[in-house]
Amino acid sequence: MTSTPPVPALPPPDLPVRRLRHPGRWIAGALVVLVLGLLLWAFAVGKIRWPIVGEFLTAPVILKGFGWTLLITLCALVLGIVLGFAFGMMRLSANPVLRFASWLYVWVFRGTPVLLQLLIWFNIALIFPRLYIPGLVDMKMVEAVTPFVAAVLGLGVNEGSYLTEVVRGGIGSVDRGQVEAANTLGMTPGQTMRRIVLPQTMRLILPVLGNSAVGMLKFSSLAATIAMTEMLNAAQRIYFINGAVIELLFVCAIWYLAGTTVLSIGQYYLERHFGRSAGGRA
Amino acid sequence: MTVAVRTVGIRKRFGDHEVLKGIDLEVSHGEVLCILGPSGSGKSTLLRCINHLEVPDGGYAWVDGQIIGYDLQGDRLHELPVRRLRAQQSQLGMVFQHFNLFAHRTVLGNVIEGPMVVRRLPREAAVKRAMELLDMVGMAEKAGAWPSQLSGGQKQRVAIARALAMEPRVMLFDEPTSALDPELVGEVLEVMRRLAASGTTMIVVTHEIGFAREVADRVVVMIDGEIRESGPAAQVLADPADPRVRSFLGRVLARPSENTTENTQQRG
Numbered sequence: 001m002t003s004t005p006p007v008p009a010l011p012p013p014d015l016p017v018r019r020l021r022h023p024g025r026w027i028a029g030a031l032v033v034l035v036l037g038l039l040l041w042a043f044a045v046g047k048i049r050w051p052i053v054g055e056f057l058t059a060p061v062i063l064k065g066f067g068w069t070l071l072i073t074l075c076a077l078v079l080g081i082v083l084g085f086a087f088g089m090m091r092l093s094a095n096p097v098l099r100f101a102s103w104l105y106v107w108v109f110r111g112t113p114v115l116l117q118l119l120i121w122f123n124i125a126l127i128f129p130r131l132y133i134p135g136l137v138d139m140k141m142v143e144a145v146t147p148f149v150a151a152v153l154g155l156g157v158n159e160g161s162y163l164t165e166v167v168r169g170g171i172g173s174v175d176r177g178q179v180e181a182a183n184t185l186g187m188t189p190g191q192t193m194r195r196i197v198l199p200q201t202m203r204l205i206l207p208v209l210g211n212s213a214v215g216m217l218k219f220s221s222l223a224a225t226i227a228m229t230e231m232l233n234a235a236q237r238i239y240f241i242n243g244a245v246i247e248l249l250f251v252c253a254i255w256y257l258a259g260t261t262v263l264s265i266g267q268y269y270l271e272r273h274f275g276r277s278a279g280g281r282a
Numbered sequence: 283m284t285v286a287v288r289t290v291g292i293r294k295r296f297g298d299h300e301v302l303k304g305i306d307l308e309v310s311h312g313e314v315l316c317i318l319g320p321s322g323s324g325k326s327t328l329l330r331c332i333n334h335l336e337v338p339d340g341g342y343a344w345v346d347g348q349i350i351g352y353d354l355q356g357d358r359l360h361e362l363p364v365r366r367l368r369a370q371q372s373q374l375g376m377v378f379q380h381f382n383l384f385a386h387r388t389v390l391g392n393v394i395e396g397p398m399v400v401r402r403l404p405r406e407a408a409v410k411r412a413m414e415l416l417d418m419v420g421m422a423e424k425a426g427a428w429p430s431q432l433s434g435g436q437k438q439r440v441a442i443a444r445a446l447a448m449e450p451r452v453m454l455f456d457e458p459t460s461a462l463d464p465e466l467v468g469e470v471l472e473v474m475r476r477l478a479a480s481g482t483t484m485i486v487v488t489h490e491i492g493f494a495r496e497v498a499d500r501v502v503v504m505i506d507g508e509i510r511e512s513g514p515a516a517q518v519l520a521d522p523a524d525p526r527v528r529s530f531l532g533r534v535l536a537r538p539s540e541n542t543t544e545n546t547q548q549r550g
């Protein structure tokens with residue numbers, strides 16, 4: 001006969017469980033709340049005239065400055081993306097001259113500070129007094145390169161040099177086999193690039209583009225140094241007169257934060273759109 | 283039967299390594315040719331030279347009256363501009379070992395891509411035809427799925443449908459089951475078997491001896507960039523003349539072949 005070993009008396013399966021406490025988490029949380037509270041209190045009683053912050057937050061001059069900030073950001077970003085894709089594809093070209101040109105572009109513009117580049121663009125008239133393209137333009141360079149144009153060129157060309165590297169990496173990471181599959185279906189190089197390679201590159205470089213947009217919004221404040229009345233410059237002009245330095249800088253901080261928040265939200269949805277083929281969803 | 287594909291003295295070298303030493307082949311319309319041979323013997327390179335994914339150093343492939351990649355003018359071959367080359371390539375269906383599905387397109391999107399972009403079919407017509415093909419390979423229910431959600435066998439069946447959607451004159455298969463888990467090989471071979479039965483001209487590089495024996499009209503064995511043996515499957519497999527072919531086949535046949543007809547019938 002089979003003799004099973006004696007089973008010890010086991011408790012029933014539905015006994016109440018006393019969960020482990022985590023006092024450490026509570027203490028850490030309380031500490032952080034305390035520090036945040038202290039900071040808030042410090043700023044509330046500090047020498048900031050909050051009513052002035054509120055007053056200038058929607059002042060026409062500031063809003064107009066913020067409008068310029070957004071416009072510089074948008075134009076420079078578009079220019080950077082166009083240049084990034086153009087030079088990124090050139091870098092992968094079969095033509096060594098194109099590859100060298102792309103390398104040179106990145107070498108120059110990634111190797112010098114963007115503030116310096118802004119100043120050079122702004123003063124480009126010192127090198128080329130006239131802008132002359134036969135049959136198209138013939139004007140004084142100082143008139144062509146306004147502070148706005150210099151800001152967009154400076155920020156956009158610089159951004160393009162970063163994005164060139166990103167695009168090159170993104171394109172390089174798209175599976176060679178898919179390109180060959182497209183070839184055997186009869187797709188031309190242009191069709192393959194547009195329909196197969198670039199959409200998959202987008203998924204990889206969108207996070208970088210999102211960071212670029214956020215960075216660009218902030219870097220556009222550098223245009224204040226070349227007499228472009230974007231938001232920071234506008235704020236400076238006001239506080240030189242009324243002395244409300246901190247109040248106006250806080251106004252700018254609030255608007256920059258609002259802008260970067262909106263960009264981050266947009267980035268989230270774009271990434272979700274391009275990431276949908278990653279799988280996991282039926 | 284009329285000749286569908288002919289390779290004429292195709293040679294290819296990578297650096298010092300002569301991978302193809304002048305390959306002459308002929309495949310008739312509706313014929314299934316299986317290419318066997320040890321790894322590294324140049325089988326993939328031969329297929330890739332036929333459809334001009336690699337440019338041969340010498341020789342050329344001829345498909346239904348056209349020389350692939352060239353235009354014959356007088357006594358000279360002129361390299362074709364890329365658009366005309368692609369038009370030719372679209373008539374040679376290629377199935378890759380690693381599927382190479384477009385990762386950002388659904389199953390249906392993969393199959394309609396070529397017809398819509400290259401043949402400029404309207405979307406409805408492309409979808410209708412694609413669904414027929416997906417049905418044929420047993421993937422119609424997965425039309426909306428992404429490649430990353432499919433098993434290897436399912437991916438390969440979609441890849442076959444994608445190639446067929448271009449209505450190619452010949453189908454080239456480069457080890458279509460070598461990247462699959464053993465239990466998924468049968469479903470792909472079953473699709474290929476049906477294709478063969480429907481009269482498709484096929485050139486199949488494979489290690490599936492059972493498939494070659496059963497489906498191939500002719501088998502060639504390649505070793506070191508040369509065709510060492512060629513003939514009806516039964517003859518080549520049972521009684522190869524070349525000693526190196528005999529030793530190669532001995533090694534392959536010693537492996538248990540799991541994918542003969544009997545156990546490919548019960549597929550999921």
Ligand SMILES: Nc1ncnc2c1ncn2[C@@H]1O[C@H](COP(=O)(O)OP(=O)(O)O)[C@@H](O)[C@H]1O
Pocket residue numbers: 296299301319320321322323324325326327328
């Ligand atoms: N693009 C390439 N560059 C250099 N060598 C290659 C390339 N493609 C294939 N080879 C070499 O050519 C030989 C034949 O390769 P392949 O045609 O893939 O053989 P098989 O398909 O029969 O296994 C191998 O030695 C391989 O390393």
Ligand SMILES: [Mg+2]
Pocket residue numbers: 325326327456457
């Ligand atoms: Mg191979």
